[in-house]
Amino acid sequence: MDFRRVRATGTVAAWLLGLGLLLVLASSSLAAEKQWSPGDSSIAASPAGAVEEVAPAASSGEKGPDPWQKMNRAIFDFNEFADVYVLAPTARGWAFITPHFFHVAIRNFNDLILMPTILFNDVLQLEGEHAMQDLGRLMFNASFGLLGLIDVATYMGIPQNDADFGETLGYWGVPSGPYLVLPLFGPSTVRGGVGRLGDGAGTFYFSYLPIWATFLVRGVDIISWRSEHLEDVDLSRRESLDYYVFMRDAYLQLRRVKIDEARGISTQTSLEDDDLYFYDEFDDEPEEDDLETDGQGSESRGELSPAASESAGKHGS
Amino acid sequence: MISRMHGGELRRFLQWGVFISLIACLVPPAGLAQDADALTTRPVEVVEKTVGEVIDVLGTPGLTDAERRVRIEKIAFAVFDFTTLSKLVLARNWKRLDKAQRQEFVPEFKKYLSRNYGSRLGSYEKADVEVLGARVEPRKDVTVFTQVDGSDFNGIAMNYRMRLGKGDWKVIDIVIEGVSMLANFRAQFSEVISREGPEGLLEAMRKRNSEPEEES
Numbered sequence: 001m002d003f004r005r006v007r008a009t010g011t012v013a014a015w016l017l018g019l020g021l022l023l024v025l026a027s028s029s030l031a032a033e034k035q036w037s038p039g040d041s042s043i044a045a046s047p048a049g050a051v052e053e054v055a056p057a058a059s060s061g062e063k064g065p066d067p068w069q070k071m072n073r074a075i076f077d078f079n080e081f082a083d084v085y086v087l088a089p090t091a092r093g094w095a096f097i098t099p100h101f102f103h104v105a106i107r108n109f110n111d112l113i114l115m116p117t118i119l120f121n122d123v124l125q126l127e128g129e130h131a132m133q134d135l136g137r138l139m140f141n142a143s144f145g146l147l148g149l150i151d152v153a154t155y156m157g158i159p160q161n162d163a164d165f166g167e168t169l170g171y172w173g174v175p176s177g178p179y180l181v182l183p184l185f186g187p188s189t190v191r192g193g194v195g196r197l198g199d200g201a202g203t204f205y206f207s208y209l210p211i212w213a214t215f216l217v218r219g220v221d222i223i224s225w226r227s228e229h230l231e232d233v234d235l236s237r238r239e240s241l242d243y244y245v246f247m248r249d250a251y252l253q254l255r256r257v258k259i260d261e262a263r264g265i266s267t268q269t270s271l272e273d274d275d276l277y278f279y280d281e282f283d284d285e286p287e288e289d290d291l292e293t294d295g296q297g298s299e300s301r302g303e304l305s306p307a308a309s310e311s312a313g314k315h316g317s
Numbered sequence: 318m319i320s321r322m323h324g325g326e327l328r329r330f331l332q333w334g335v336f337i338s339l340i341a342c343l344v345p346p347a348g349l350a351q352d353a354d355a356l357t358t359r360p361v362e363v364v365e366k367t368v369g370e371v372i373d374v375l376g377t378p379g380l381t382d383a384e385r386r387v388r389i390e391k392i393a394f395a396v397f398d399f400t401t402l403s404k405l406v407l408a409r410n411w412k413r414l415d416k417a418q419r420q421e422f423v424p425e426f427k428k429y430l431s432r433n434y435g436s437r438l439g440s441y442e443k444a445d446v447e448v449l450g451a452r453v454e455p456r457k458d459v460t461v462f463t464q465v466d467g468s469d470f471n472g473i474a475m476n477y478r479m480r481l482g483k484g485d486w487k488v489i490d491i492v493i494e495g496v497s498m499l500a501n502f503r504a505q506f507s508e509v510i511s512r513e514g515p516e517g518l519l520e521a522m523r524k525r526n527s528e529p530e531e532e533s
Contacts, residue, residue: 239433241521242505249504250496257495276500277405277458277478277489 065179065252072181076244079186087226088233095227103224105149110221111160112141112148113214116206117199121163125171125262130161163262165202166195170259179248187251357451360459360479360486367396367488368446368463375442386435393434398487399427401480405489406502407510414515425522432530444468446475457481458489 066072115138122131137153137160145152154160169191170176177190185196207214226233240246374380374388403423404411414422449462461477478490478499490499509518 235436239436239525240505241518241525242508245505245508246501249501253496253500254494276497276503277454278456 066248067178068180072179072248073244075181075183076247079181079184080243082184083226083233087223088230091223091226091230094223095230098224098227100228103228104151106217106221106224108141108145108151109148110217111151112138112145113207113209113217114203115141117165117202118161118163120202120206121165121168121199122161124165124168125163127161127163127262130163133158134161164195165198166192166255167259167262169195170255171262176255179252187247189252189255192255356453356457357459357461360477361448361451361461363396363479363486364461364463364477364488365448367392372445375444390431390435393431394427396486396488397427397430398480398482398489399423401482401487401489402426402499406499407506408503410507410510410515413510418515418519421519422522425519425526428526429522432526436530442468444470454478459486460492 115134119131119134119138122134136156136158140153140156140158141148141151144150166189174191176192180188180190180193182188182193182196188196203218204211204214209217236246237243370392371389374385374392377385380388400423403419403426406426407414407422411419445466447464447466449464451459451461453459457480459479461479463475463477465471465473465475474494476492477488478492478497479486480489481487490497492498506518509521513520
C-alpha cells in the first residue's frame with residue numbers, strides 16, 4: 001500500500017512538473033503570438049500560425065535542422081549497434097516462437113495501457129472528438145475486449161488516435177528545438193524528448209498494472225513490433241544512401257504533419273511548396289531537357305577525376 | 318419607376334432583387350469548383366490508370382518476379398519524368414553537377430528508384446487503391462489523394478503530386494502518410510553532396526546500383 005502511494009505521489013509530481021513546464025513554455029510562446037488569445041471565442045480555436053518547426057529539408061546541409069549532428073550520429077550509431085546486436089536478434093527469435101495473432105494481442109494490450117495518456121493528451125489538445133473516441137476505445141476494449149487483448153473498438157468502427165505529449169507541446173506553440181537522437185529511443189527533438197518524459201510518467205501513473213508489469217508489457221511490445229518490421233528496417237538500411245538522414249528526415253516530416261493536423265492546418269505534404277517543388281529556375285539549356293538515356297551516362301564515368309569535378313562543383317555554386 | 322410602385326410591388330421587386338443577387342453570388346463559386354474539377358480530371362485519370370495497371374500485374378498469376386518487375390517498370394516509367402525528378406531531388410545542387418555528371422545522374426537515379434521500389438513490390442500484393450480526391454496546388458501542380466486498402470499497407474494514405482509535362486501529367490512526388498519521398502531523397506543526397514561533392518554522390522549511387530539485388 002505504501003509502495004503504491006509513493007508511486008502515485010511520484011508520478012503526480014512528474015506530471016505537475018511536466019504541466020508546469022508546458023504552461024511556462026506555452027505562455028512564453030503565446031506572448032510572442034499576439035494574434036491568438038486564450039479568450040478567443042471560437043471553440044475550435046487552435047492557435048493559429050505555424051509553429052517554429054525544424055525544417056526537415058536542409059538545403060545547405062551545414063546546420064539546418066541538425067546542429068548537433070556529430071553527437072546525434074554517435075548516439076544513432078550506438079542505437080544501431082544495440083538494434084543489430086540485441087533488439088533485432090531478440091525480435092527474430094520472438095518472431096520464430098510466437099504467431100502473428102499473439103503480437104496483435106500484445107499490441108492491443110499495450111495500447112490499452114497507453115490509452116489514458118493518449119486521452120489526456122487529446123484533452124490537452126482540445127480534441128473533443130478524439131477524446132470521445134479514445135474514451136470509447138478504453139471502455140470497450142477494457143471490457144468486451146478482455147482487458148485490451150482484443151481490439152473490439154476497431155471492429156465497432158472507432159478510429160484509433162495517437163496523441164503524445166510532444167505533440168501537445170507543439171500544439172500549444174512550443175518550438176521543436178533541434179533534432180535530437182535519444183539513446184535507445186531513437187529520433188526525436190528537444191521538445192519530443194520532454195514529451196517522452198511526460199508520456200512515460202503518464203503511462204506509469206495511469207497504468208492499472210504494477211510498475212514492473214507495465215515495463216514488461218512495454219518491453220515485450222517493442223520486441224513484438226520490431227519482429228513485425230524486420231524486413232522493412234533491413235530494406236531501409238540497405239537502400240538509403242545515408243540511413244541517418246533517411247531516419248531524421250522521415251521523423252521530422254512525420255512530426256510536422258502530425259502537429260499541423262492537431263493544429264487544424266491541412267498541409268498534406270509536410271514541406272513548404274517553394275522549398276520542395278521549385279528548384280531555382282536554372283535556365284535550362286534545351287538539350288538538357290531529356291537526359292533519360294539509359295546506359296549512355298555510364299560511358300562518361302571516370303573521365304572526370306574527383307578533383308576536376310570538385311572544382312567544377314565549386315564553380316557552379 | 319420605383320417611386321411609382323405600390324408598397325407590395327416594391328417589396329416583391331426587392332425580394333426578387335435579393336433572390337437574383339443571391340443566385341448571382343452562388344453561381345461563380347460553382348463555376349470555379351467545376352474549373353477545379355476540370356483541372357484535376359486528367360491527373361486523377363493518370364493515377365487511376367497507372368495504379369490499376371500495376372495492381373493487375375501484381376494480381377496476374379504465374380508471373381516470375383523478374384517478369385513482374387519488367388512489366389511494372391514499363392508502367393511506372395511512363396508516368397515519371399526522371400529529368401524533372403532529378404532536378405527536383407537535387408534542387409540547388411543540380412547546378413553543382415556538370416553536364417556529364419547530370420547525364421549520368423538521371424539514369425542512375427532512375428535505376429536507384431526502380432531497385433528501391435522493386436524490392437518492396439511484394440508487400441503490395443492483394444492491395445487495392447482508392448482515389449479519395451484531388452487538389453490543385455500552387456503553380457498548377459495537382460495532388461491526387463489515395464488510400465491503400467488491404468495488404469501490409471492497409472489504410473495508408475498515399476498522395477501523388479502531379480505536374481504537367483511532356484504532353485501528359487507526370488508524377489513528381491509520392492507522399493506516404495505525409496512523408497514526401499522526394500524530400501527524403503533530397504535530404505540524403507544533399508548530405509552526401511555537402512560531404513563528398515557531386516562525384517561522391519554519383520559514386521555512392523553507382524556502388525548501390527551495382528550491388529546484387531536480393532530476391533524478395
